[in-house]
Amino acid sequence: xxxxxxxxxxxxxxxxxxxxxxxxxxxxxxxxxxxxxxxxxxxxxxxxxxxxxxxxxxxxxxxxxxxxxxxxxxxxxxxxxxxxxxxxxxxxxxxxxxxxxxxxxxxxxxxxxxxxxxxxxxxxxxxxxxxxxxxxxxxxxxxxxxxxxxxxxxxxxxxxxxxxxxxxxxxxxxxxxxxx
Amino acid sequence: xxxxxxxxxxxxxxxxxxxxxxxxxxxxxxxxxxxxxxxxxxxxxxxxxxxxxxxxxxxxxxxxxxxxxxxxxxxxxxxxxxxxxxxxxxxxxxxxxxxxxxxxxxxxxxxxxxxxxxxxxxxxxxxxxxxxxxxxxxxxxxxxxxxxxxxxxxxxxxxxxxxxxxxxxxxxxxxxxxxxxxxxxxxxxxxxxxxxxxxxxxxxxxxxxxxxxxxxxxxxxxxxxxxxxxxxxxxxxxxxxxxxxxxxxxxxxxxxxxxxxxxxxxxxxxxxxxxxxxxxxxxxxxxxxxxxxxxxxxxxxxxxxxxxxxxxxxxxxxxxxxxxxxx
Amino acid sequence: xxxxxxxxxxxxxxxxxxxxxxxxxxxxxxxxxxxxxxxxxxxxxxxxxxxxxxxxxxxxxxxxxxxxxxxxxxxxxxxxxxxxxxxxxxxxxxxxxxxxxxxxxxxxxxxxxxxxxxxxxxxxxxxxxxxxxxxxxxxxxxxxxxxxxxxxxxxxxxxxxxxxxxxxxxxxxxxxxxxxxxxxxxxxxxxxxxxxxxxxxxxxxxxxxxxxxxxxxxxxxxxxxxxxxxxxxxxxxxxxxxxxxxxxxxxxxxxxxxxxxxxxxxxxxxxxxxxxxxxxxxxxxxxxxxxxxxxxxxx
Numbered sequence: 001x002x003x004x005x006x007x008x009x010x011x012x013x014x015x016x017x018x019x020x021x022x023x024x025x026x027x028x029x030x031x032x033x034x035x036x037x038x039x040x041x042x043x044x045x046x047x048x049x050x051x052x053x054x055x056x057x058x059x060x061x062x063x064x065x066x067x068x069x070x071x072x073x074x075x076x077x078x079x080x081x082x083x084x085x086x087x088x089x090x091x092x093x094x095x096x097x098x099x100x101x102x103x104x105x106x107x108x109x110x111x112x113x114x115x116x117x118x119x120x121x122x123x124x125x126x127x128x129x130x131x132x133x134x135x136x137x138x139x140x141x142x143x144x145x146x147x148x149x150x151x152x153x154x155x156x157x158x159x160x161x162x163x164x165x166x167x168x169x170x171x172x173x174x175x176x177x178x179x180x
Numbered sequence: 181x182x183x184x185x186x187x188x189x190x191x192x193x194x195x196x197x198x199x200x201x202x203x204x205x206x207x208x209x210x211x212x213x214x215x216x217x218x219x220x221x222x223x224x225x226x227x228x229x230x231x232x233x234x235x236x237x238x239x240x241x242x243x244x245x246x247x248x249x250x251x252x253x254x255x256x257x258x259x260x261x262x263x264x265x266x267x268x269x270x271x272x273x274x275x276x277x278x279x280x281x282x283x284x285x286x287x288x289x290x291x292x293x294x295x296x297x298x299x300x301x302x303x304x305x306x307x308x309x310x311x312x313x314x315x316x317x318x319x320x321x322x323x324x325x326x327x328x329x330x331x332x333x334x335x336x337x338x339x340x341x342x343x344x345x346x347x348x349x350x351x352x353x354x355x356x357x358x359x360x361x362x363x364x365x366x367x368x369x370x371x372x373x374x375x376x377x378x379x380x381x382x383x384x385x386x387x388x389x390x391x392x393x394x395x396x397x398x399x400x401x402x403x404x405x406x407x408x409x410x411x412x413x414x415x416x417x418x419x420x421x422x423x424x425x426x427x428x429x430x431x432x433x434x435x436x437x438x439x440x441x442x443x444x445x446x447x448x449x450x451x452x453x454x455x456x457x458x459x460x461x462x463x464x465x466x467x468x469x470x471x472x473x474x475x476x477x478x479x480x481x482x483x484x485x486x487x488x489x490x491x492x493x494x495x496x497x498x499x500x501x502x503x504x505x506x507x
Numbered sequence: 508x509x510x511x512x513x514x515x516x517x518x519x520x521x522x523x524x525x526x527x528x529x530x531x532x533x534x535x536x537x538x539x540x541x542x543x544x545x546x547x548x549x550x551x552x553x554x555x556x557x558x559x560x561x562x563x564x565x566x567x568x569x570x571x572x573x574x575x576x577x578x579x580x581x582x583x584x585x586x587x588x589x590x591x592x593x594x595x596x597x598x599x600x601x602x603x604x605x606x607x608x609x610x611x612x613x614x615x616x617x618x619x620x621x622x623x624x625x626x627x628x629x630x631x632x633x634x635x636x637x638x639x640x641x642x643x644x645x646x647x648x649x650x651x652x653x654x655x656x657x658x659x660x661x662x663x664x665x666x667x668x669x670x671x672x673x674x675x676x677x678x679x680x681x682x683x684x685x686x687x688x689x690x691x692x693x694x695x696x697x698x699x700x701x702x703x704x705x706x707x708x709x710x711x712x713x714x715x716x717x718x719x720x721x722x723x724x725x726x727x728x729x730x731x732x733x734x735x736x737x738x739x740x741x742x743x744x745x746x747x748x749x750x751x752x753x754x755x756x757x758x759x760x761x762x763x764x765x766x767x768x769x770x771x772x773x774x775x776x777x778x779x780x781x782x783x784x785x786x787x788x789x790x791x792x793x794x795x796x797x798x799x800x801x802x803x804x805x806x
Contacts, residue, residue: 253625254650278628279632304580307607352680359645360716363673429680506679
């Protein structure tokens with residue numbers, strides 16, 4: 001766990017650069033399959049989105065060369081990676097470590113906003129709903145990925161392993177919630 | 181007796197985090213307009229509430245349900261049902277603000293313990309005793325306009341338990357008596373359970389300069405790399421003819437951790453942490469911090485040094501009205 | 508419909524204060540609520556003028572009531588509140604502290620700073636002795652109509668905020684003092700320089716609020732001229748006009764003429780704007796999306 005006052009880690013260029021060459025199409029398909037597998041185990045997440053269950057979100061890891069477009073699609077999500085601005089009603093931007101740390105309960109979203117590590121644009125209310133829904137779901141993205149099988153599993157597992165090894169980014173739910 | 185830590189929970193996950201981190205008591209609300217943190221993606225469905233309370237009780241914690249907005253004329257049903265459901269879900273008490281709802285709860289649910297919400301702004305012993313005598317209120321959450329000596333004076337004149345805020349967002353105005361938000365956005369804490377709602381917030385980021393607009397009004401502008409506050413009206417940056425600045429309050433949040441011994445001497449029963457809109461990470465961290473503080477106090481040890489600045493709005497803290505010079 | 512003059516929200520000199528109520532004796536209003544609403548430190552400056560003002564207004568045939576303070580925290584303020592009961596006129600409760608001192612069975616009225624949002628609260632207050640309630644300004648017309656109907660059944664007269672800067676918030680902190688880097692205890696009465704409150708603008712110069720010591724008001728002047736028919740249909744029995752430093756007698760006359768059908772809403776609002784060319788009007792709490800909205804701009 002990072003120390004509370006430690007800066008949010010930035011994904012090193014050594015990791016980010018090779019990502020530029022990734023074929024985003026297959027990766028999008030993998031992430032869609034992955035998100036649907038998460039959705040099946042966490043239907044409450046989509047219930048909690050309420051009116052924003054069909055709102056398109058742009059998640060922008062500012063230290064990676066692509067953005068993640070998430071369409072909750074009423075509980076049957078679609079994920080698209082794209083190299084550009086992406087299209088959505090709300091945009092949540094910040095270092096990958098901040099975004100993942102929030103998902104895993106290691107960081108507090110408001111605190112990241114106060115410290116300017118997180119930037120919200122567009123429909124602020126939708127962004128808040130997504131943040132709260134994810135916080136309640138207590139996701140563990142690493143554990144979720146081990147549950148994924150089939151043709152989409154392998155590329156994702158390789159990607160996650162690479163990122164975790166090379167970046168120090170938290171890909172596991174914070175067990176002992178003692179840091180931000 | 182050890183002072184009671186009363187912790188916020190906006191979601192079932194946050195409730196579990198609070199209980200696991202040592203909260204004596206957790207407060208929360210139903211997912212609708214009946215509570216003053218009616219934010220998107222927050223709060224509890226009926227089943228979630230029942231399960232959450234069972235979890236808390238199994239771990240020795242109590243649960244309070246805030247039903248602290250003012251019921252809508254011609255449509256009081258949702259508020260009445262919230263009181264009934266709070267009782268059937270097993271809540272240890274309800275936190276109410278409206279005299280009509282207090283009267284309803286006292287008549288229809290006499291066995292359900294009633295706390296007076298900060299939204300009722302009961303700021304003196306006469307009023308607190310009036311609520312106790314009239315509606316059987318057992319505890320009052322004091323408005324954030326009182327100094328520590330004033331709190332001590334109140335406790336000397338009332339048998340009603342007092343609960344005070346020690347950490348988190350700070351209302352500058354007397355709570356429950358503020359229409360700034362509905363003036364600018366149409367949505368108010370009293371009627372809709374929201375203040376300066378996200379649905380009416382627009383952020384503009386221009387080369388790192390962050391503008392926040394609410395209902396079309398520019399609330400503040402923060403320079404690159406400076407801490408950002410919530411876009412809350414009363415903490416905005418405004419101008420009069422001869423001054424520009426945070427005319428009502430700086431973008432700070434309350435931290436009265438170091439005042440806990442004085443609050444105990446003043447006769448305070450419970451210490452309340454604000455932040456049902458915050459994450460489970462915030463809840464766990466703040467609860468652990470304050471639990472350690474009251475345990476240290478009980479053991480006769482000095483207050484531990486706090487580490488909560490980063491969690492605070494604008495990353496700046498104040499002791500608020502507890503010190504008289506705040507006024 | 509009756510016209511009620513609400514308590515002056517601002518800090519005026521004792522002479523100005525007394526002259527204002529002398530003038531009101533001749534104004535076409537039915538009822539006057541006076542006394543200090545906002546800050547207990549102001550009261551000693553004009554307290555000894557209150558009995559004369561009451562007697563002048565009673566002689567002129569007005570109903571008279573005394574307001575309680577809006578936020579009571581100090582011992583001195585509790586004492587002031589308790590003393591209102593023995594003054595011989597009706598008390599307008601603007602903080603429930605006053606109820607703690609009112610003997611059961613004593614009739615009283617309720618001001619706009621007490622939260623009466625629903626029938627339950629109204630019925631409880633009626634049972635406690637309330638005969639008239641001025642509703643909180645932020646209530647929408649649908650709620651006003653529901654409460655006016657309930658009020659008729661409960662024999663409680665329902666009044667709404669008709670004209671004047673809206674009281675949006677009250678605080679323990681004095682913003683005038685803070686602006687001058689003083690504490691509230693050493694405020695040196697900074698608010699007395701602003702007889703209608705001090706304009707507060709956004710960083711982009713947009714008019715927004717007005718500062719009045721511990722109180723925060725709207726920049727805009729509420730004006731229900733375009734809502735009169737709807738309010739009458741809803742069963743509202745009185746309009747509250749809130750004192751302002753200039754042309755208040757004329758304002759009272761304009762609303763009376765509007766109620767008597769001698770002037771149209773457009774004529775009334777034009778005349779109000781002529782009294783103060785910089786005044787902005789609003790009626791959004793009743794029918795708009797936001798409190799600041801103004802239906803006059805749609806016509």
